[in-house]
Amino acid sequence: MMNLGSMTVHQDCDDCPIRHRAVCARCEADELQLLEEIKYYRRFEAGSHVIWSGDKMDFVGSVVSGIATLTQTMEDGRTQMVGLLLPSDFVGRPGREGSAYDVVATTDLVMCCFRKKPFERMMETTPAIAQRLLQMTLDELDAAREWMLVLGRKTAREKIASLLSIIARRDASLNFNSSDGGLTFDLPLTREAMADYLGLTLETVSRQISALKKDGVIVLEGKRHVIVPDMARLMEEAGDDSDGGLLA
Amino acid sequence: MMNLGSMTVHQDCDDCPIRHRAVCARCEADELQLLEEIKYYRRFEAGSHVIWSGDKMDFVGSVVSGIATLTQTMEDGRTQMVGLLLPSDFVGRPGREGSAYDVVATTDLVMCCFRKKPFERMMETTPAIAQRLLQMTLDELDAAREWMLVLGRKTAREKIASLLSIIARRDASLNFNSSDGGLTFDLPLTREAMADYLGLTLETVSRQISALKKDGVIVLEGKRHVIVPDMARLMEEAGDDSDGGLLA
DNA sequence: CGGGGGGTTGATCTCCTTCAATCAACGTGG
DNA sequence: CCACGTTGATTGAAGGAGATCAACCCCCCG
Numbered sequence: 001m002m003n004l005g006s007m008t009v010h011q012d013c014d015d016c017p018i019r020h021r022a023v024c025a026r027c028e029a030d031e032l033q034l035l036e037e038i039k040y041y042r043r044f045e046a047g048s049h050v051i052w053s054g055d056k057m058d059f060v061g062s063v064v065s066g067i068a069t070l071t072q073t074m075e076d077g078r079t080q081m082v083g084l085l086l087p088s089d090f091v092g093r094p095g096r097e098g099s100a101y102d103v104v105a106t107t108d109l110v111m112c113c114f115r116k117k118p119f120e121r122m123m124e125t126t127p128a129i130a131q132r133l134l135q136m137t138l139d140e141l142d143a144a145r146e147w148m149l150v151l152g153r154k155t156a157r158e159k160i161a162s163l164l165s166i167i168a169r170r171d172a173s174l175n176f177n178s179s180d181g182g183l184t185f186d187l188p189l190t191r192e193a194m195a196d197y198l199g200l201t202l203e204t205v206s207r208q209i210s211a212l213k214k215d216g217v218i219v220l221e222g223k224r225h226v227i228v229p230d231m232a233r234l235m236e237e238a239g240d241d242s243d244g245g246l247l248a
Numbered sequence: 249m250m251n252l253g254s255m256t257v258h259q260d261c262d263d264c265p266i267r268h269r270a271v272c273a274r275c276e277a278d279e280l281q282l283l284e285e286i287k288y289y290r291r292f293e294a295g296s297h298v299i300w301s302g303d304k305m306d307f308v309g310s311v312v313s314g315i316a317t318l319t320q321t322m323e324d325g326r327t328q329m330v331g332l333l334l335p336s337d338f339v340g341r342p343g344r345e346g347s348a349y350d351v352v353a354t355t356d357l358v359m360c361c362f363r364k365k366p367f368e369r370m371m372e373t374t375p376a377i378a379q380r381l382l383q384m385t386l387d388e389l390d391a392a393r394e395w396m397l398v399l400g401r402k403t404a405r406e407k408i409a410s411l412l413s414i415i416a417r418r419d420a421s422l423n424f425n426s427s428d429g430g431l432t433f434d435l436p437l438t439r440e441a442m443a444d445y446l447g448l449t450l451e452t453v454s455r456q457i458s459a460l461k462k463d464g465v466i467v468l469e470g471k472r473h474v475i476v477p478d479m480a481r482l483m484e485e486a487g488d489d490s491d492g493g494l495l496a
Numbered sequence: 497c498g499g500g501g502g503g504t505t506g507a508t509c510t511c512c513t514t515c516a517a518t519c520a521a522c523g524t525g526g
Numbered sequence: 527c528c529a530c531g532t533t534g535a536t537t538g539a540a541g542g543a544g545a546t547c548a549a550c551c552c553c554c555c556g
Contacts, residue, residue, distance in 0.1 A: 072397045075489050080400040082393035093386055100390060127375060134382045138341055141385060142348060144392035145330035149320045151399035152328040152447025156544065191503065199400025204544055206504055223503065223552095241323050404512065439535060449513060454536055471520095471535065 011041060011064075016112070021088035022062040023136065026128040034126075038118040042111050044068075050091065050103040050111065057099050059113040060092030066109030067188045070101045071196060081197040082144070086170065090136055094120050106188060151199045154239055159198040160208040161238035164218065168228055183228040212237065259289060259312075264360070269336035270310040271384065274376040282374075286366040290359050292316075298339065298351040298359065305347050307361040308340030314357030315436045318349045319444060329445040330392070332437075334418065338384055342368050354436060399447045402487055407446040408456040409486035412466065416476055431476040460485065 013019060013032045024035055041064070044050055050068055051057060063085050070083035082101060085091060091103060091111065123130050150162050171185040187194075191209075195202040212218050217237055219227040228234050235241070261267060261280045272283055289312070292298055298316055299305060311333050318331035330349060333339060339351060339359065371378045398410050419433040435442075439457075443450040460466050465485055467475040476482050483489070 070393075072393065074397070074401065074487050076487075078401045080397040082396045095383065095386075101393070124375070124379070127372070127378070130375070130378055130382060131372070134378060134385065135343065137382060137385045137389060138343075141389045141392060142341075144389060144396065145318075145320065145349070148330045148392065148395060148399055149322070149328040151396055153322065153326045190501095201545060202503085203505085203546080207544090210504075239322050239324075438533095450535080451514085451537085452512060454534095455512095458536070 011112075016064070018062060018064055018088040018112075022112070023090050023129055023132050024062075026132045027126070028128070031126055031128060034122060035114065038115050038122070040113055042113055044105040044109040044111070046105055046107050046109075048105050050105055050109070051099045051101075053100065053102045054098055056097055057092055058116050060090070060094060060116055060119055061111045061113035063087050063089045063091065064110040064112050066105060066107045068103055068105050068109055069189075069193065069196075070103055072101055079196050080199060081193065083140070084197065090133065092116070094123055094133075106190075106193060156198075156200055156204050156208050157211065157237065158239045159200060160194075160205065160212060161217070161234055162240065163194060163198060164212075164226065164228070165231070165234050165238050165240065168226075168231065168234070183231055185226055187224045187226060259360075264312070266310060266312055266336040266360075270360070271338050271377055271380050272310075274380045275374070276376070279374055279376060282370060283362065286363045286370070288361055290361055292353040292357040292359070294353055294355050294357075296353050298353055298357070299347045299349075301348065301350045302346055304345055305340055306364050308338070308342060308364055308367055309359045309361035311335050311337045311339065312358040312360050314353060314355045316351055316353050316357055317437075317441065317444075318351055320349055327444050328447060329441065331388070332445065338381065340364070342371055342381075354441060404446075404448055404452050404456050405459065405485065406487045407448060408442075408453065408460060409465070409482055410488065411442060411446060412460075412474065412476070413479070413482050413486050413488065416474075416479065416482070431479055433474055435472045435474060 013024070013036060016022075019025070024032060027035065042061075044066075046066075053073065065087055068085040068091070069081050070085060071079050071081045073079045085103070092099070094116070123133070150159055154162060167187070168183045168185055172183055189197070191202045191205045194200075195205045198205065209218075209220075213220050216229070217234055219229065221227065261272070261284060264270075267273070272280060275283065290309075292314075294314075301321065313335055316333040316339070317329050318333060319327050319329045321327045333351070340347070342364070371381070398407055402410060415435065416431045416433055420431055437445070439450045439453045442448075443453045446453065457466075457468075461468050464477070465482055467477065469475065
């Protein structure tokens with residue numbers, strides 16, 4: 001898949017689907033007005049790079065729709081995904097020149113971007129933005145630490161179950177897709193991307209998904225559509241017993 | 249070792265060793281004054297818990313001296329260290345009741361604590377604190393993500409080398425202990441704690457340290473004192489080639 | 497029809513875990 | 527001062543979970 005560049009689109013903050021969850025969530029009308037002046041939309045097609053590791057970043061922004069990944073790569077080519085960016089997630093780091101990671105669109109992606117310098121200035125004058133960003137960063141830090149447990153201590157089977165339960169829970173919180181008690185969702189990642197997220201090979205990912213299917217923990221329709229008949233069972237397989245930890 | 253509780257000590261912010269690096273780094277004299285009113289010192293002895301996972305936290309604070317670890321534990325006892333807390337590091341999460349992790353003092357520890365509610369109120373009125381906390385949290389997030397690469401993709405030998413080079417670099421930035429070109433430091437962790445940090449067993453840690461010693465990458469004096477004759481070599485072993493990534 | 501991307505499955509290999517013995521340093525009490 | 531237990535660390539032998547290498551399938555698309 002080639003990067004064909006980006007298209008520009010426009011939208012009003014009022015009908016923005018991530019208005020209440022993104023960095024701008026706590027902004028008042030007048031503050032939004034200021035943001036509108038420094039914002040612009042960009043569209044990326046599936047497979048294209050939003051940012052290259054090491055590159056200078058002249059913007060920060062929010063994922064409006066679609067999914068992107070945050071990955072690190074070693075010289076010899078080994079890669080580790082360090083974050084999954086979903087709608088409302090923030091991209092970029094105020095106060096730093098370059099990006100430490102590759103950001104890649106895994107689906108078609110729309111981002112709401114802010115020019116970096118003006119945004120940094122706004123952060124100093126608009127507590128609502130800085131506070132929201134702090135909150136979001138603390139959440140991401142918790143997520144990263146939870147993932148460290150997954151990477152460091154869980155078995156391949158538990159890793160897969162952990163990933164599935166995270167995606168399932170996220171989808172459940174957005175939509176109401178609990179048809180007849182069983183959760184349902186589409187995997188937004190290829191087997192290879194899952195492997196990069198879980199610190200495994202794609203073969204192991206495939207085998208463990210097959211094993212979970214054989215054991216009735218999940219039901220597959222095609223390669224990507226997953227049905228979870230018993231969420232508690234899945235979380236048990238993930239090693240996260242029952243409660244699953246309180247979400248923000 | 250038993251937890252004998254904590255002793256209280258006092259200190260003035262002016263001669264505080266972490267004054268310029270902790271959450272309070274950007275505070276002006278008047279803001280420090282306010283902090284002084286809600287602050288108190290606590291001393292923990294090596295091996296004792298600062299916080300238990302799940303417990304309600306009525307304070308947040310900074311590590312003044314000593315070292316603590318942040319660990320997560322699964323029901324079956326598997327543990328993963330998710331953070332190493334050094335002087336100036338922040339403990340606790342504003343806006344959340346309980347702690348998600350165990351915080352354990354690995355050496356004797358002194359903490360500068362702030363009562364949580366007043367601190368949260370101050371965060372809303374004092375941009376200097378919120379801004380500094382955001383900066384520190386973003387740094388921690390980067391560190392956590394770097395560690396995800398270590399946990400997910402590196403070999404045991406590379407993991408050990410990564411840990412050693414991180415500790416070496418940190419020590420180098422604090423002290424000037426580059427006697428005759430070779431860095432020198434003491435390991436602040438037992439083999440078991442290193443294993444918990446690296447997602448390994450303590451036996452593997454021991455074996456890989458021995459191997460690095462045999463290969464001349466490090467020199468050991470006793471079990472804990474490490475000499476690194478060639479830092480570039482160590483970083484090569486860690487898989488972080490040469491530059492080592494830009495620090496903040 | 498051919499080709500390529502994504503996915504599954506099999507056979508083998510290897511690195512790390514597991515289980516276990518041993519050792520050095522240290523403290524404690526007889 | 528020496529036997530004893532404890533704690534941290536090292537080392538050995540055996541086994542296994544996951545990596546690696548490789549074949550093959552499915553499906554879409556040109």
